[in-house]
Every structure is written in C-alpha cells, then in structure tokens.
Amino acid sequence: MSVVEQARRARVAAEALALATRTTKDAALHAMADALVARTPEILAANATDLAAGREAGLSAAVLDRLALDAERVAGIADALRQMAALPDPVGEVVRGSTLPNGLELRQIRVPFGVVGIIYEARPNVTVDAAGICLKSGNAALLRGSSSAANSNSALVAVLRDAVAGAGLPPDAVQLLDATSRDSVKELMRARGLVDVLIPRGGASLIRTVVEESTVPVIETGVGNCHVYVDAAADVSMAVAITLNAKTQRLSTCNTAESLLVHAAVAETFLPPMLAAFAEAGVTVHGDERVVAHSAAVLPVTEEDFATEYLAAEISVAVVDSLDAAVAHIRRYGTGHTEAIVTDSTGAAREFVARVDAAAVMVNASTRFTDGGEFGFGAEIGISTQKLHARGPMGLPELTSTKYVVTGDGHLRG
Amino acid sequence: MSVVEQARRARVAAEALALATRTTKDAALHAMADALVARTPEILAANATDLAAGREAGLSAAVLDRLALDAERVAGIADALRQMAALPDPVGEVVRGSTLPNGLELRQIRVPFGVVGIIYEARPNVTVDAAGICLKSGNAALLRGSSSAANSNSALVAVLRDAVAGAGLPPDAVQLLDATSRDSVKELMRARGLVDVLIPRGGASLIRTVVEESTVPVIETGVGNCHVYVDAAADVSMAVAITLNAKTQRLSTCNTAESLLVHAAVAETFLPPMLAAFAEAGVTVHGDERVVAHSAAVLPVTEEDFATEYLAAEISVAVVDSLDAAVAHIRRYGTGHTEAIVTDSTGAAREFVARVDAAAVMVNASTRFTDGGEFGFGAEIGISTQKLHARGPMGLPELTSTKYVVTGDGHLRG
Missing domain, CATH: 3.40.309.10 (Aldehyde Dehydrogenase; Chain A, domain 2)
Incomplete structure (x- = not known):
C-alpha cells in the first residue's frame, strides 16, 4: 500500500480517535499492553529474524543489543503503555477561557493534531511508545522505523492493531510504513494535508534532510551539542x-x-x-x-x-x-x-x-x-530543539493543537 | 544590503531585545508613536509618491484607498502602538513551574523567538503594526511589504528606527527588505538559522509558495473558506x-x-x-x-x-x-x-x-x-490556519517560544 493511501486511512481513523473518550483510549492502551505480553512468543520470533539478519550484516554488538527483545523487555514495553493510560488526557483541556465584553463565551480547547508521522531508528520499543503516545493524545500514528527492525516492528504493530480494534477503535490508528524503501520517507515528507506533523528522531543527517525537504510541518528533535x-x-x-x-x-x-x-x-x-x-x-x-x-x-x-x-x-x-x-x-x-x-x-x-x-x-x-521522564511528563515523544510549537521534552500536550470554541446567542459583529 | 546581511544584523539586535525590560520596550513604542505623529509630513510626502505611481500603474480605487495615508490615519496607526504598550509583556511569563521530587526547580518561561520575518501586501499600517508587535514581544522584525507601498514603508521604517534608537534599543530591531526584488522573498525563505519564523500575510498563492519553499519555519495565515x-x-x-x-x-x-x-x-x-x-x-x-x-x-x-x-x-x-x-x-x-x-x-x-x-x-x-481584537488580545499579527504552534488569532504570546530553566544544588542524574 502506498504511503499516501496509508495516510488517507490514518485521516479516517483520526476522525474517530479525536472523538474517543479517555475511558476508551485508556482501555485500548491496556489492551495493547496485555496483547504484547500474551503474544510475546511471536514478537520474539520476529525479533530473532531481525537479529540473525543483523549479525549477518555485521551490525555492532551495541546496535544488536538495542535491537534485541526478550520477555522481560517486552513486559517493560507493555508497562510503559499502562503508565500512559494513567496520565491525564490532554484532549479537551481548556487552555484559556473567558466571557467577552459582548457576552460571547470564548474557550480555547486542546484537540489532537490528527495524523502524526514519526521517523526513527533501531529500537523496537519506540514503535510501541510512539503508538501509545499518539493514541493517548488522540492522534493516528504513521510509523517509519529502521529496516534492521522491520520484522520486529511488523510483529509489534500487528499485535497493537488487533488490540486497538478489539477496544473498539480503528486499527488504522497505528500503521507501519515500509522500512525497506527510502521512498516511504519521501512520500511521508510530501503528504501535506494528509499528515499534520512529522517528527524525525535520529541522527543529525536524518533530521536535516527532513527539515529541508518536508512540506509537512516538522518538529526538529534530538541533536544536542x-x-x-x-x-x-x-x-x-x-x-x-x-x-x-x-x-x-x-x-x-x-x-x-x-x-x-x-x-x-x-x-x-x-x-x-x-x-x-x-x-x-x-x-x-x-x-x-x-x-x-x-x-x-x-x-x-x-x-x-x-x-x-x-x-x-x-x-x-x-x-x-x-x-x-x-x-x-x-x-x-x-x-x-x-x-x-x-x-x-x-x-x-x-x-x-x-x-x-x-x-x-x-x-x-x-x-x-533534560528529559520528559525527569521533568515528570510521564511520556516523551522526543526533545524538540526548535522554537516553534514545542521546545524541550515533548509530552502529551505537545502532541495537540487547539481550537477556539465561541458560543453566542445570535451575536453579530457591529 | 543583502537579506542575509540584514538577517545577521537582526540577530544581533534580537540579543539585546530579548534582554530589554518591559519599561524600555514600552518607552520605545511610545517614542515610535510620537515620532510618527511628529514626522507625518515626510510620511505623507512618501505616500503621495506611491499613490501617484499607483494611479499611473492603474491600481484600482479600492487598492489606492488601502494604500492612502492622511494625518488622521497616521494618528490612528500611532495610537495602535500606544495600545500595544499598555498590553502585558509576554516575555518572562512562567508558563509552567514545579519542584521535582528530587528538589530540582523547574520553570518553563516565555522567551522571544528572536528574528521574525513578515511578508505582506499593500497596507502601510501593517508595517507599523508588525514592527510594534514584534518589538513588544522582544523580536527583531524583517518586514517585506508590497512594492506599491515601497516609499511609504521606507519613510515609516526610517521614522520607527530613529525612535527605537532614541529609546536605547538597536535600530536593527526594525528592518525593511527590498520590496522591488522578488529575490528578497526567496532569500528570506532560505535564511534558516538566521530567521526563526516566517509569517506570510496575503493571498493564497503567496502563502502556498512560502509554505512549500521555505526552510525557515512558517506560520500559515489567512485563507478562510x-x-x-x-x-x-x-x-x-x-x-x-x-x-x-x-x-x-x-x-x-x-x-x-x-x-x-x-x-x-x-x-x-x-x-x-x-x-x-x-x-x-x-x-x-x-x-x-x-x-x-x-x-x-x-x-x-x-x-x-x-x-x-x-x-x-x-x-x-x-x-x-x-x-x-x-x-x-x-x-x-x-x-x-x-x-x-x-x-x-x-x-x-x-x-x-x-x-x-x-x-x-x-x-x-x-x-x-474570529479576530484578535474581538477575542480581546489587543494586538494581532495574523490568524493562523495551521495546527502547529498557534491556531487562530495570534497575539503577543503567539510570537514567543519558551525555555526551561532548571535550578539545582549540584544535582546529578542517577
């Protein structure tokens, strides 16, 4: 399936996600966690395939270690989802509110972005983390991981999608893009109008490429001198x-x-x-x-x-x-x-x-x-080094936009 | 002078502006207002040149009316600056603050972006408004107006720069880019690292061009179906x-x-x-x-x-x-x-x-x-139709970023 088609499906899923209550979203997060634990054997089997290919390709011991999963690591990844469920829902928070002199009631309310694209490297735990953070904040996630973790990520996302569907939310809330194709990054960067924000997580050269070539708004992360x-x-x-x-x-x-x-x-x-x-x-x-x-x-x-x-x-x-x-x-x-x-x-x-x-x-x-966990945010999707929208560790509120709701009684502008 | 050189000067000015107190900035705004009124004759003379050229070029009566200044309009533009001086300073506002479990004191504080580029059309009042809003929010402004208002804008910016300097702030806080050259827009869009944010105000085609070609982060404004x-x-x-x-x-x-x-x-x-x-x-x-x-x-x-x-x-x-x-x-x-x-x-x-x-x-x-004035913001730089950073009418806080300040007593991460 093309990235554009995946993005279209994500948009449809995002409409439902934006309306989902916290209760429904938290139930989905718990279902995702339970499913990861229950289906650990198939996840580890896929991971073994990636590890064998990585050893074959001569990946370093450090990279292989970051790639490797075992039952304990999967349980840890599942626990992180349960902790997300315990965090407050950013969606619906009234950021600002007042009654204007003419009686109009003004409220600025947090709403999800819609569709969030994330480009990242190596570690399979990011796949689950990013899916969870996006779901909790009401966003559909388009995940573009590393080719070295392609089998692991496929297995993880298959488990997550089943759990999301079982909880009554659209499975297209979590989609994995083809990690073996460089074109998938390019298509993602040009999917303006379908993808609301793109978050590259990784080395300086990846981030520079995305910042320079993307027409989708980007949140720059991670380079720290x-x-x-x-x-x-x-x-x-x-x-x-x-x-x-x-x-x-x-x-x-x-x-x-x-x-x-x-x-x-x-x-x-x-x-x-x-x-x-x-x-x-x-x-x-x-x-x-x-x-x-x-x-x-x-x-x-x-x-x-x-x-x-x-x-x-x-x-x-x-x-x-x-x-x-x-x-x-x-x-x-x-x-x-x-x-x-x-x-x-x-x-x-x-x-x-x-x-x-x-x-x-x-x-x-x-x-x-400087870390979302240390700052007490409970979840972190990356550390923004740009000045627009979010700066520093990004938690759940940073994955939202806002909407003004203005309520009157037949108010006309004079 | 090239746009890049102007942007460099703006960066230097921005360092001083970021440290300026509200008292100093408000004094500069009042000085700008007073100078506009005092030097109305030279502003109207420059405006007469633009109007003559506009009539020559066959501009419509509506466009000529938007371009035209008289003593009353200049006084109105000056008053808008005085009203900005009366607004609270967004810089330094503590957006979030807490003491972390380990005793670290965490504060998220509003800081200026630095250098803001604004591309706009026709009306000379936008020149003064944008300069004032940027100065109040601690940002240096790079203004790229319409060629049809080039003489009026030059005269206005000359007056504003003198007033800014007289108030003890760097005159390069307010700079006008060459409106007769299309290259100045291109150079502005590529000045990533020197310009922190670009705000196009105008028709759909201008906004589309900037959104697609700019490597400087953009805030999309204004198209409303x-x-x-x-x-x-x-x-x-x-x-x-x-x-x-x-x-x-x-x-x-x-x-x-x-x-x-x-x-x-x-x-x-x-x-x-x-x-x-x-x-x-x-x-x-x-x-x-x-x-x-x-x-x-x-x-x-x-x-x-x-x-x-x-x-x-x-x-x-x-x-x-x-x-x-x-x-x-x-x-x-x-x-x-x-x-x-x-x-x-x-x-x-x-x-x-x-x-x-x-x-x-x-x-x-x-x-x-949907308007900054109606919403009670007191000043508006445009209406954002994007989801990142600012959505809806943008007042002074929307022209700022934030910085985390973390204070400890020899705290180490364990």
Missing part, C-alpha cells in the same frame, strides 16, 4: 561532579555534555581534578592551549571538535576569560538543546539563563536532566 | 441575521463566510427570507438544485464555487440532509479557519464543535468574530 560552563564563582567539587555526570552518565543521549567551558579564574584549581576524573573515566579530552598545558593526555582541540556531538567518551574543553565569552562560544557552537552553568553567583546564573538561547538551561545541575 | 451551517433546529431569523452578518459585514476579510449549508428540514422556511436578504444586500448566490428551485436569481453552483474564497459579494449555498453531511462538506472544502453552526439543539452544537476541524468554531455567532 550541550555545554557545561564552569563559572568563576563555581564550587569546584560540584563543578567536577556535574561535568562528569553530564558527560559520562550515559554517552549516547542528546542531553549528554559534549563540551566544557572553564572560566580562567578557576582553571588552575578546577582543571587538575577534572582532568584526573576524565582520565579515570576513560574520557578523551580535546583541549585548547590552556587546557593542554595541564596534561600531556589532552589532545589539541579543533574547530570541528567544538562543533561535534561526540555521543562517545570524548569532550572538547576551552578556557574562557569571561561569562560573555562562554555565552558567545555557546551561541556559535550550541544546538539549542541544553546548556548548564555551575556557579554560586546569583548574578552570573541570572545572566547565563537570560542570555543563553536553548530549550533548557541548567543552573548547578547536570545536562542529563 | 468559512461556512455557516443552519441546523434543523435553528432559529430561522437568527440564522438569517448571522449568515447575512458573516457574509456582508465586511467582504474582504478571511473570516467572512463564503459558503452556506442548510439542513433540508429548515430549507423551506429559511431559504426564502435568506435569499431575499441576499438579494437586498446585492449578494450573488450560487446554489445547488434545491436552492435554485427557490429563486430565478440563484446561479447553479459548481465544485469550484464550493472551493472558492470569494472575498466579494458572492456566496455558495447547498442544502444538506444531515449534520453529518454538513461536516463532510466542510471537511472537503473548508480551510480550517472558522466554521459556524446556528442551532437551538445542544446536541447538534456539541457534535458540530467536536467534529469540525478548524481554528475557530462558532455556535450561534457570526464567523466575523
């Missing part, structure tokens, strides 16, 4: 701990720190314990002259390093002469994801927060906290 | 009054009704007085067979009529057999702007509101109320 700035007034041991956590607590996430800026006034006291901590944690350091001067293990930093999202045990480090220089560096190399300052100065914190242009600014906290 | 649906349970005289108001109160606006759907059950009682009212108001009616049967003056309606935003004294009319058929018709031909139902039935109103997918749904009120 995040900085930690250690201010002149920083508590040195706190700064070491936060930087180490931001860099190493998990290497491959978009909120991981990739660059460290150190105020010259604390460089002498801060850099020695910091570089020692990096060495102990196995982090390769690319530093400017003033950093190199502290350790033979530091590699000379390049322009490219400053612009790189390593997603690995590497970090670029520069000494700056002022908060101003730190802000300028971040403005030049940052991707607008998460920037952190470590300081005891309220003035420095206030200035950094005001001047840094990013989805999230951390004061004396690790960059790793 | 608005319907009035007269339900089986409608009060007939209210329905006639609302439809007449929606169609004729002002012909050229996007919230003007362009199509009327009549439930068959009331057609016999409603159509005679309605058609008489249209005839008296000089409105040409394009109707289906069941409408034509009522009057020799009704022209046969075509598919194209149903899809047309007349912006003139014309309307398409169809008799439908159910609310369901009305919703299906609107889904097919509507542009998601404003749809109205006239009914005394709470059930019908509830169903229409829930099922019609539009920025605004009116119950027993004229479509003409």
